[in-house]
Amino acid sequence: MNKATGIATPFVDLASPHMELEDELVSAFRQALRESSFIGGAAVEDFESRFAAFCGTRFSAGVANGTDALRLALVASGVKPGDTVVTVANTFVATVEAISQAGALAAFVDIDEATYNMDPGELNRYLETGCDNRGGRPVDKRTGSPVTAVVPVHLYGQPALMDAISEIAARHGLRVIEDACQAHGAEYLSGKEGGWVKAGSMGAAAAFSFYPGKNLGACGDAGAVTTNDPEIAEHVKMARDHGQSRKYIHEVEGCNSRLDAIQAMVLGIKLKRLSDWNEMRREAASVYNGLLDGSDKLTTPAEHPDARHVYHLYVVRVRGREVVQKRLSDAGVATGLHYPVPLHLQRACSRFGYSKGDLPITELVADEILSLPMYPGLRPTDQERIAGVILGQETSGIADRLP
Numbered sequence: 468m469n470k471a472t473g474i475a476t477p478f479v480d481l482a483s484p485h486m487e488l489e490d491e492l493v494s495a496f497r498q499a500l501r502e503s504s505f506i507g508g509a510a511v512e513d514f515e516s517r518f519a520a521f522c523g524t525r526f527s528a529g530v531a532n533g534t535d536a537l538r539l540a541l542v543a544s545g546v547k548p549g550d551t552v553v554t555v556a557n558t559f560v561a562t563v564e565a566i567s568q569a570g571a572l573a574a575f576v577d578i579d580e581a582t583y584n585m586d587p588g589e590l591n592r593y594l595e596t597g598c599d600n601r602g603g604r605p606v607d608k609r610t611g612s613p614v615t616a617v618v619p620v621h622l623y624g625q626p627a628l629m630d631a632i633s634e635i636a637a638r639h640g641l642r643v644i645e646d647a648c649q650a651h652g653a654e655y656l657s658g659k660e661g662g663w664v665k666a667g668s669m670g671a672a673a674a675f676s677f678y679p680g681k682n683l684g685a686c687g688d689a690g691a692v693t694t695n696d697p698e699i700a701e702h703v704k705m706a707r708d709h710g711q712s713r714k715y716i717h718e719v720e721g722c723n724s725r726l727d728a729i730q731a732m733v734l735g736i737k738l739k740r741l742s743d744w745n746e747m748r749r750e751a752a753s754v755y756n757g758l759l760d761g762s763d764k765l766t767t768p769a770e771h772p773d774a775r776h777v778y779h780l781y782v783v784r785v786r787g788r789e790v791v792q793k794r795l796s797d798a799g800v801a802t803g804l805h806y807p808v809p810l811h812l813q814r815a816c817s818r819f820g821y822s823k824g825d826l827p828i829t830e831l832v833a834d835e836i837l838s839l840p841m842y843p844g845l846r847p848t849d850q851e852r853i854a855g856v857i858l859g860q861e862t863s864g865i866a867d868r869l870p
């Protein structure tokens with residue numbers, strides 16, 4: 468039984484990290500109350516500069532959530548109403564909401580079966596065969612809309628193959644905006660950048676979500692845009708605050724998507740622990756791999772040699788998923804599906820004109836993926852029990868297979 472949650476094995480444990488940091492968090496909240504510092508100010512600026520330093524970018528701009536971060540990053544990067552933005556359908560719906568709310572159309576390309584991330588070959592194929600080349604610029608053959616940007620999603624905490632994606636994008640004049648909402652602190656070995664670099668530092672801009680369950684989560688909703696481009700940073704900082712450059716002077720059409728000062732303080736406190744927590748997730752993943760690798764019943768996650776996965780989610784592929792999920796649920800183990808219905812088959816995305824069969828790998832894996840409990844502090848004994856239930860061995864003999 469998990470003491471913090473009261474569930475045998477929860478899917479995530481949001482309570483323990485806050486208990487660990489309770490004194491610091493409460494005193495930050497007390498300070499905010501006493502100073503009445505709720506919007507903007509030093510707490511937000513301090514977190515922004517520390518988060519940019521963590522990601523290895525020149526700038527970061529705090530916003531209200533990850534969906535807004537992606538929308539504002541797209542608009543600030545030059546995506547215009549009527550453009551097409553290429554992405555994947557195996558992602559949270561917010562990726563496409565952000566594209567659509569920036570006024571653009573979404574085009575989907577299939578994923579790589581090993582990593583579940585955008586397949587660069589499929590991106591290339593779409594641009595070469597699904598588009599007409601007009602003056603060196605791709606125009607979607609079906610819609611006649613100019614393709615101006617690509618959004619690779621670093622899904623589950625593993626960076627997409629950014630060198631290949633960036634090279635293809637550059638060849639076709641597209642901007643790359645990373646959806647790093649699940650990948651705080653993940654790294655990618657980039658030949659282009661000459662070494663390991665952080666997710667969120669490779670595109671024109673990137674979006675992060677600090678939804679509470681993320682590797683870096685607020686105590687509520689929050690998000691950020693990271694970028695090396697001063698104009699993009701400036702545009703996002705204006706747009707998030709009603710387009711103001713200074714009080715009542717509105718340079719661009721904006722919205723209210725400010726990051727609360729209290730959330731910025733919470734994030735600043737938790738940021739100090741992020742690298743350790745990511746390491747704990749990686750250790751938990753390697754315990755799972757030791758227990759489950761080699762079974763013909765399932766496939767464990769593949770970490771690409773050029774990627775340092777931070778296991779926001781630990782996702783296996785298993786045939787007969789419903790049966791396995793029910794067995795785990797009966798044993799008090801909470802699981803998730805990320806994501807059971809690919810976006811191109813969702814009614815909300817029907818206007819983009821896709822149907823079943825268009826993205827065969829995405830559709831295949833959607834029926835088999837199963838997310839197991841994953842959080843820093845997940846105990847090997849719990850993982851042993853989970854593996855026993857999955858493999859139908861309950862607990863016997865599993866301990867011997869621990870790495």
Ligand SMILES: Cc1ncc(COP(=O)(O)O)c(C=O)c1O
Pocket residue numbers: 532533534535537558559561562620646648649675676677678688689690
């Ligand atoms: C891949 C991805 N993109 C975008 C988002 C949107 O973030 P938020 O929920 O903070 O708006 C999420 C959050 O779950 C996500 O996982």
